[in-house]
Amino acid sequence: MAPRGPCRVRRRTSGYDVVMPIDVVNAGVLRVAFERHGPDGGWPVVLSHGFPYDPRSYDEVVGPLVEAGADVVVPYLRGYGPTRFRDAATPRSGQQAALAHDLLALIEALGLERPVVAGYDWGGRAACLVAALWPERVGGLVTVAGYNVQDIAGFSAPQPPEVERRLWYQYYLHGERGRAGLAEHRAAFARLLWSEWSPTWAFTDRQFEASAASFDNPDFVDVVVHSYRHRYGLVDGDPAYAATERLIAAQPRIEVPTVVLDPTEATLSSPRTTAEHERHFGRIVVHRRVDAGHNVPQEAPRDVAAAVLELGRPGR
Secondary structure, eight states, X not given: OOOOOOEEEEEOTTSSEEEEEEEEEEETTEEEEEEEESXXXXXXXXXXXXXXXXXXGXXXXXXXXXXXXXXXXXXXXXXSTTOEESOTTSOOOOOHHHHHHHHHHHHHHXXXXXXXXXXXXXXXXXXXXXXXXXXXXXXXXXXXXSOOOOOTGGGGSOOOHHHHHHTHHHHHTTSHHHHHHHHHSHHHHHHHHHHHHOTTOOOOHHHHHHHHGGGGOTTHHHHHHHHHHHTTTSSOOOGGGHHHHHHHHTOOOBOSOEEEEEESSOSSOOOXXXXXXXXXXXXXXXXXXXXXXXXXXXXXXXXXXXXXXXXXXXXX
């Protein structure tokens, strides 16, 4: 197991200074920055954030897991915070296969033995794909909104107008005006999405600002733009992930023990029945609806912590 690294001071949204354990590790094509909490030798958990958020989403999830003996790793995804590409020549891809390989490489680099992987949005996509493609490497999955795997072939079909309207930000990023707009107004862009996607979450300026610094990463714009173009087949992916993308195109079922959390107030997704989720998951342990918007870990942290504990608590 990798040793704990140096610490730095971060100001959390509750308004007091705490020391956050920040470390970095070479994992695949990245030098991944991550925060780690809990005892050496604890049962492992990896919590992955989405777009446009960062590890602050999990601040209130970590405590109950550490109290239950978990070794909790919360990484900054590619393009966020202190995470950097190791080689300037590596494509700044945001495709789903890249996110999956990033998570797998982190698990391997830290020597984590079959961790519970949890995530939402981009982080949920990475967690679902690692569970689907390399099930022997994970002990369980917590996924917000279910099967977070893109069906790129199916994206070519237009959606009903009310659905297309919600995806304005994706179409905006298909053009160079959108790229320039994101580069110039990345914080304002993210804040608007927070408000639209979680209409019942009264987040504070302090909460937003605690995450907004992560969007200043020099690769943020390139990674985000590539993500929202690749999923529509508008740009090529990184050739290094071509074989994995072919596997993903088959929409593989996930057979590891899974907890599905369906947010009831999110504008980008609607809750589904357990039977609908079972099309993609072979071992649903719990399917629960959560009164939250898109950023479920930050809006309903107790529900997310409880979901992880359903899968990972020793002696269960």
